[in-house]
Amino acid sequence: MKNFLLLILICTFSGFAVKAQCNWVNGSDASIPDDNGRGILDWNAHYNYALNAPELLSSSVYVGNRVTNLKNCLSQEMFASSFASVSLMIARCGIQYAGWVNSPDNAIPGCGILDSMDHYSYAIGGNNNMGDLSRQKMKYLSENIDKEVYARLYADVSVALAKAGTAPAATAVILRHHRFLLRR
Numbered sequence: 001m002k003n004f005l006l007l008i009l010i011c012t013f014s015g016f017a018v019k020a021q022c023n024w025v026n027g028s029d030a031s032i033p034d035d036n037g038r039g040i041l042d043w044n045a046h047y048n049y050a051l052n053a054p055e056l057l058s059s060s061v062y063v064g065n066r067v068t069n070l071k072n073c074l075s076q077e078m079f080a081s082s083f084a085s086v087s088l089m090i091a092r093c094g095i096q097y098a099g100w101v102n103s104p105d106n107a108i109p110g111c112g113i114l115d116s117m118d119h120y121s122y123a124i125g126g127n128n129n130m131g132d133l134s135r136q137k138m139k140y141l142s143e144n145i146d147k148e149v150y151a152r153l154y155a156d157v158s159v160a161l162a163k164a165g166t167a168p169a170a171t172a173v174i175l176r177h178h179r180f181l182l183r184r
Contacts, residue, residue, distance in 0.1 A: 022073035024165030035062050037158070038069075039166050047155035056142035059154050064135025066161045071123075071130060074164065080123035082164040083130050086157050087119040090137050093153045097145040112137075 024039035037049060050059050071079050091112025094100035100112040113119060123130055142150050
């Protein structure tokens with residue numbers, strides 16, 4: 001009976017699995033020529049890129065595009081979790097280094113919400129502007145905080161997004177549900 005339930009679960013999630021994994025390449029991703037650093041898991045590579053870039057506008061565009069891409073290839077729950085994590089990093093940096101306030105007021109620039117559940121709920125609610133919000137906030141920070149601090153934030157955010165994009169997430173979801181069924 002348990003094996004039958006597992007088979008049903010795998011069949012049920014087979015359609016879900018297509019949208020539960022982005023298949024980003026860990027390393028320079030030649031499939032995306034305008035953002036070949038998208039799947040790089042090396043924190044130092046992202047940090048050095050932002051620290052040595054003559055201008056940082058493209059880094060904020062990369063973050064926004066990566067968020068949008070993840071929204072289109074991860075399950076809603078997985079995307080919301082990744083978005084909440086990244087948004088919280090951005091909010092903490094804005095509050096600590098740019099004088100933002102902990103407020104759900106949506107003013108850009110000037111607010112950073114320190115409640116990850118608020119970020120998760122926003123993403124799970126079907127909003128489609130998370131890439132734009134991330135881009136706008138990163139752009140503001142790139143122009144208003146010390147470049148070294150921004151480079152650390154960019155590296156943290158880029159690696160978090162890369163982990164979400166390169167992870168074999170569908171397998172993890174199926175195994176988690178399989179363990180749940182076996183406990184029953």
